[in-house]
Amino acid sequence: MKDHVELRSGAYADSVTLLQVSRSVQATPGVVAAQVAMATGLNLEVLEGMGFDVPESSPNDMVVALRLDDDADLAAVLAAVDAALAPARPDSGRATVAPPRTTASALRAVAGGAVALVSVPGASASVEAMDALEAGHDVMVFSDNVPLAEEVALKTYAAARGALVMGPDCGTAVIDGVGLGFANTVRPGRIGIVAASGTGCQQLLALLHHAGERLAAQGHDGVGVRHAIGVGGRDLSAAVGGLATREALRRLDADADVDLVVVVSKPPAAEVADALTSYADGLATPVELGLLGPGQRDLTAVAEAVLARLGHDAPPWPVHGADNSGPATGPLLRGLFVGGTLCDESMLLATEALGPVRSNIPLTDDLALGDDLLADTHTFVDFGDDALTQGRAHPMIDPTLRHEQLARAAADPGTGVLLLDLVLGHGAEPDPAALLAPAIRQARRDRPVPVVASLVGTDLDPQGLAQQRDALVTAGAEVHLSNAAATRRALQLIGDAR
Amino acid sequence: MTSAATGVAPGTSGPTGVTRGASTPTVVACGADMLADAVAGQAVDVQRVDWRPPMPGTEAHLATVATDPRRPEANRRAVAAMLGVTAHLVDVAPAAEVLGLERGQFLHAGPPIDWERASGPLRGALMGGAALEGLVDDPEDAVALFESGRDVSLEPCHHRSAVGPMAGVVTPSMWMWVLEDRATGRRTYCSLNEGLGKVLRYGAYGPEVLDRLRWMGDVLGPLLQAAVRGTEEATDVTGILTQMLQMGDEAHNRNRAGTLMLLRDLSPAMVGAGFDAADVAAALRFVGGNDHFFLNLAMPACKLALDAGRDVPGSTMVVAMARNGTDFGIQVSGTGDEWFTGPAQVAEGLFLGDYGPDDANADIGDSAITETAGIGGFAMATAPAIVRLVGGTVPDALATTRRMHEITLAENPRWSVPVLEFQGTPTGIDVTRVCRTGILPQINTGMAGRVAGVGQVGAGLVTPPAEIFPQALAALAARAAQASAGRSL
Numbered sequence: 002m003k004d005h006v007e008l009r010s011g012a013y014a015d016s017v018t019l020l021q022v023s024r025s026v027q028a029t030p031g032v033v034a035a036q037v038a039m040a041t042g043l044n045l046e047v048l049e050g051m052g053f054d055v056p057e058s059s060p061n062d063m064v065v066a067l068r069l070d071d072d073a074d075l076a077a078v079l080a081a082v083d084a085a086l087a088p089a090r091p092d093s094g095r096a097t098v099a100p101p102r103t104t105a106s107a108l109r110a111v112a113g114g115a116v117a118l119v120s121v122p123g124a125s126a127s128v129e130a131m132d133a134l135e136a137g138h139d140v141m142v143f144s145d146n147v148p149l150a151e152e153v154a155l156k157t158y159a160a161a162r163g164a165l166v167m168g169p170d171c172g173t174a175v176i177d178g179v180g181l182g183f184a185n186t187v188r189p190g191r192i193g194i195v196a197a198s199g200t201g202c203q204q205l206l207a208l209l210h211h212a213g214e215r216l217a218a219q220g221h222d223g224v225g226v227r228h229a230i231g232v233g234g235r236d237l238s239a240a241v242g243g244l245a246t247r248e249a250l251r252r253l254d255a256d257a258d259v260d261l262v263v264v265v266s267k268p269p270a271a272e273v274a275d276a277l278t279s280y281a282d283g284l285a286t287p288v289e290l291g292l293l294g295p296g297q298r299d300l301t302a303v304a305e306a307v308l309a310r311l312g313h314d315a316p317p318w319p320v321h322g323a324d325n326s327g328p329a330t331g332p333l334l335r336g337l338f339v340g341g342t343l344c345d346e347s348m349l350l351a352t353e354a355l356g357p358v359r360s361n362i363p364l365t366d367d368l369a370l371g372d373d374l375l376a377d378t379h380t381f382v383d384f385g386d387d388a389l390t391q392g393r394a395h396p397m398i399d400p401t402l403r404h405e406q407l408a409r410a411a412a413d414p415g416t417g418v419l420l421l422d423l424v425l426g427h428g429a430e431p432d433p434a435a436l437l438a439p440a441i442r443q444a445r446r447d448r449p450v451p452v453v454a455s456l457v458g459t460d461l462d463p464q465g466l467a468q469q470r471d472a473l474v475t476a477g478a479e480v481h482l483s484n485a486a487a488t489r490r491a492l493q494l495i496g497d498a499r
Numbered sequence: 500m501t502s503a504a505t506g507v508a509p510g511t512s513g514p515t516g517v518t519r520g521a522s523t524p525t526v527v528a529c530g531a532d533m534l535a536d537a538v539a540g541q542a543v544d545v546q547r548v549d550w551r552p553p554m555p556g557t558e559a560h561l562a563t564v565a566t567d568p569r570r571p572e573a574n575r576r577a578v579a580a581m582l583g584v585t586a587h588l589v590d591v592a593p594a595a596e597v598l599g600l601e602r603g604q605f606l607h608a609g610p611p612i613d614w615e616r617a618s619g620p621l622r623g624a625l626m627g628g629a630a631l632e633g634l635v636d637d638p639e640d641a642v643a644l645f646e647s648g649r650d651v652s653l654e655p656c657h658h659r660s661a662v663g664p665m666a667g668v669v670t671p672s673m674w675m676w677v678l679e680d681r682a683t684g685r686r687t688y689c690s691l692n693e694g695l696g697k698v699l700r701y702g703a704y705g706p707e708v709l710d711r712l713r714w715m716g717d718v719l720g721p722l723l724q725a726a727v728r729g730t731e732e733a734t735d736v737t738g739i740l741t742q743m744l745q746m747g748d749e750a751h752n753r754n755r756a757g758t759l760m761l762l763r764d765l766s767p768a769m770v771g772a773g774f775d776a777a778d779v780a781a782a783l784r785f786v787g788g789n790d791h792f793f794l795n796l797a798m799p800a801c802k803l804a805l806d807a808g809r810d811v812p813g814s815t816m817v818v819a820m821a822r823n824g825t826d827f828g829i830q831v832s833g834t835g836d837e838w839f840t841g842p843a844q845v846a847e848g849l850f851l852g853d854y855g856p857d858d859a860n861a862d863i864g865d866s867a868i869t870e871t872a873g874i875g876g877f878a879m880a881t882a883p884a885i886v887r888l889v890g891g892t893v894p895d896a897l898a899t900t901r902r903m904h905e906i907t908l909a910e911n912p913r914w915s916v917p918v919l920e921f922q923g924t925p926t927g928i929d930v931t932r933v934c935r936t937g938i939l940p941q942i943n944t945g946m947a948g949r950v951a952g953v954g955q956v957g958a959g960l961v962t963p964p965a966e967i968f969p970q971a972l973a974a975l976a977a978r979a980a981q982a983s984a985g986r987s988l
Contacts, residue, residue, distance in 0.1 A: 015884055018884070018887055020849035020850075020851075020957075020958075021849055021887050023849070024849055024850075034853060036852060043695055043696045046696065047851050047852040048852070050852060050853075051852050051853055098901060099549070099898065099901065099902065100547060100548070100549040101546070101548055101549065101905070102548065102549050102550070102551070102905045102935075102936045102938070103529075103548060103550075103905065103932060103935055103936060104527055104529045104548055105932075106548075106904065106905050107527045107529070107546045107547070107548045108527055108546075109904075110546060111525045111527065111546055113524070113525065114523075114524035114525065115524050115525045115526070115527050115546075116524045116525075116526055116527070117526075117527045117528075117529065118526050118527065118528045118529070118530070118534060118535070118538065119529050119530055120528075120529070120530030120531040120534050121529055121530040121550050122552075124558035124559070124562065125550075125552070125553060125558055125561070125562075125935075127562045127565055127566055128553075128561045128562055128565040128931070128935065129529045129530075129548075129550070131565040131566060131571075133527070135571045138524075138527075143530065143531075143534060144530065148562070150566075151562055151566050154566035154568065155566060157568070158566070158568055158571075176524075177523065179523075179526075179538065179541055179543050180537070180538075180541060181526065181534075181538065182534060182537075184537075186541075398533060427537040427538070427540065427541065428533065428534055428537040463540065
């Protein structure tokens with residue numbers, strides 16, 4: 002071993018740099034020990050402790066102290082010292098800024114108005130939503146599986162501050178023409194929607210859009226939706242008490258460009274209904290309550306009521322491919338839905354006509370389907386239900402489960418009619434008919450099972466209503482814009498067969 | 500059309516339209532990319548959140564604490580209280596006087612610990628302290644004294660409104676800086692900095708260590724006392740911190756500018772105090788030659804601010820991070836004096852001389868109070884030299900400070916970082932955001948030798964053990980649930 006100690010007067014680097022230089026030199030082949038340091042008292046002590054003999058020096062000298070293997074190349078090591086001392090200058094201007102990790106952090110970066118759209122797993126959704134509310138912003142919580150107590154807490158906090166919580170489990174909102182979640186592009190108009198149901202809202206959007214286009218062609222303007230505010234399916238429960246519905250109504254009432262508000266929800270808890278009715282009565286803007294459930298109107302009837310209040314007759318709701326549907330191939334109706342409210346609506350209509358039907362979202366608990374979703378009777382499956390979306394995407398995005406069930410139902414000789422829905426708009430699969438059409442064709446390969454579908458969308462939707470409809474019709478389906486009309490048609494086919 | 504013409508004055512309370520504020524709001528999308536894409540596809544500004552699952556097992560507690568209605572206002576109060584404090588240097592005096600510390604009483608850094616679990620550097624410092632106080636003649640004899648536990652007691656500095664760097668050992672004869680919040684009269688304390696290398700706070704206790712401490716007690720302390728008492732206008736320590744952060748100091752591992760500014764403030768009174776000229780020269784040389792001298796003022800200034808944020812029910816703000824060489828502990832505003840502790844980590848960094856990672860003790864010292872207050876590692880961007888301790892780059896330094904904003908509640912309006920467009924330093928660590936992001940506070944630190952008596956072996960960067968944040972979160976959640984039960988009675 003050999004020591005090499007040299008003084009470099011006039012050389013300076015800060016101690017941190019020199020610690021790093023020393024470490025890098027120590028890693029050079031042939032180096033047993035190395036210390037590059039300014040010759041301060043402390044450093045001289047360290048060097049002494051390492052056994053180096055340092056000549057007379059001043060604190061302004063840089064000491065390069067090396068202990069080398071006998072066969073080490075001193076010149077190479079000194080080159081390594083110089084290389085380590087040469088300043089590295091990464092381009093600090095190119096430092097990328099990491100994306101924000103929380104909603105709060107993202108909101109700090111936003112100047113001006115913002116609305117948060119939260120779709121993280123339900124267990125974490127309230128945390129992100131609170132970030133938005135705390136920062137004074139509205140939030141749409143698309144996530145489902147959010148505990149009820151958290152929803153109450155979020156909405157209570159928001160209500161005290163005039164903020165709006167859309168959701169949890171809010172699939173759809175259209176604010177100033179911007180769709181959040183699953184939302185259709187609609188012609189602007191003077192109607193405001195408050196919806197506790199995503200697909201219910203979408204059905205209304207599609208029907209009112211269609212009617213508005215027809216009326217506009219006849220010279221009647223203004224039928225269209227200005228805003229659609231989702232509130233989440235539990236908002237009108239006794240526990241939540243309609244907190245978001247009330248805030249949404251307040252906002253729409255304050256909007257001078259809204260002439261009529263329609264509220265779409267399952268019937269509220271009794272005490273909530275009273276409070277809601279009296280609140281709505283106190284508003285300047287008329288409110289049409291479109292309540293869904295046994296004994297109530299279907300969505301299409303609600304749309305017609307809205308049109309009537311605006312002084313218009315409803316147009317005929319479009320049907321395509323009616324010729325595709327031959328007689329029912331068996332006694333049983335099988336409904337396979339992606340939209341929960343659409344499924345509910347169809348079940349209610351079917352129950353009136355056929356008696357009790359079974360479902361994974363049954364009208365009464367005794368009608369629940371097992372995990373295999375099969376029963377030897379009329380069945381209705383909502384593939385968007387929480388239980389079927391845990392750990393997988395919503396069927397509007399991933400239709401695999403429904404397609405599997407479609408094949409199973411088609412193969413069942415008891416199946417007389419297949420009733421489907423398909424929902425278009427922002428957030429949905431870019432070409433859902435391209436996936437559903439082959440499944441329909443496959444289902445009808447062995448037996449011409451009538452397939453009646455409601456296609457919920459508008460001609461402004463990114464998927465293109467006509468193109469989607471044509472694909473389904475070509476595959477053998479009969480396609481309606483109104484889900485209620487599609488259901489009645491399916492029931493008629495089943496009824497004819499009995 | 501002007502806003503008056505629409506009948507909507509800007510800034511009026513309560514939205515008059517459906518959206519609050521601007522008519523085309525930015526959508527902040529947190530979760531499924533597909534939904535963010537769908538909004539972006541409508542030509543709307545989308546700010547995406549890089550959301551990732553929180554620390555394992557924290558979801559339910561996070562939701563409970565997030566929806567605790569007390570939390571937002573509690574955190575605002577805690578932050579405002581912290582930011583409202585200005586620390587003035589009002590006195591220098593022995594610990595016996597200002598802390599009432601009695602013979603045999605020892606303060607130390609970090610959460611509570613006993614001799615049995617104490618690490619090498621803490622033991623070394625205690626041994627040196629015992630000799631300094633004359634409890635033993637030879638520091639080595641103090642081992643038996645502490646083992647017996649007779650007539651000696653250990654207590655965290657934090658329990659006495661004090662902070663101590665590294666081992667943080669304070670004995671009755673040591674002179675303390677006294678900082679005061681004049682608005683409330685609250686005070687905090689810290690010993691005088693001994694310099695680097697073989698010093699008590701790094702666990703060294705040789706004769707040169709004790710000699711230096713005696714000189715500090717006999718000469719430096721009284722001189723500084725006279726200077727502080729004789730300086731017309733008390734030094735604004737918070738103000739010096741403001742300035743030094745703009746001069747390349749982050750006030751934990753780099754205190755060069757702060758030390759010189761302190762010297763500028765105190766030296767006239769030191770010279771004019773009537774002390775022996777040689778002593779004054781020695782003191783000036785000692786202070787000026789110790790780049791870390793100001794650290795012992797930065798720390799109690801930070802503690803003074805953070806203590807103002809303590810005990811706000813529902814607040815999730817961390818008010819202390821401290822290490823005793825064995826445990827890393829935090830205290831949180833909403834959970835009183837409870838410590839949440841886990842094993843202290845060994846820093847990553849560079850080593851003096853022949854020393855290597857095996858020679859280093861686990862993280863030690865109350866100096867992480869600086870990071871707790873938003874400087875030190877949190878202000879890395881303003882002191883790029885420090886990031887090279889782990890072989891980092893200037894972009895790393897910028898990224899570190901930016902990253903700390905992810906886990907903090909506020910930006911400090913007084914302490915700003917020029918290179919980040921004078922953005923305030925990330926201040927007020929939020930337990931919930933640490934658990935949500937998994938981002939741990941970045942601490943700059945010195946490294947003590949593992950063996951008592953060795954002293955400093957290096958410096959580097961360290962983080963707390965991750966598990967103490969879920970611990971604290973669970974306690975916050977339990978208190979939130981209690982408060983909620985109380986409300987519904």
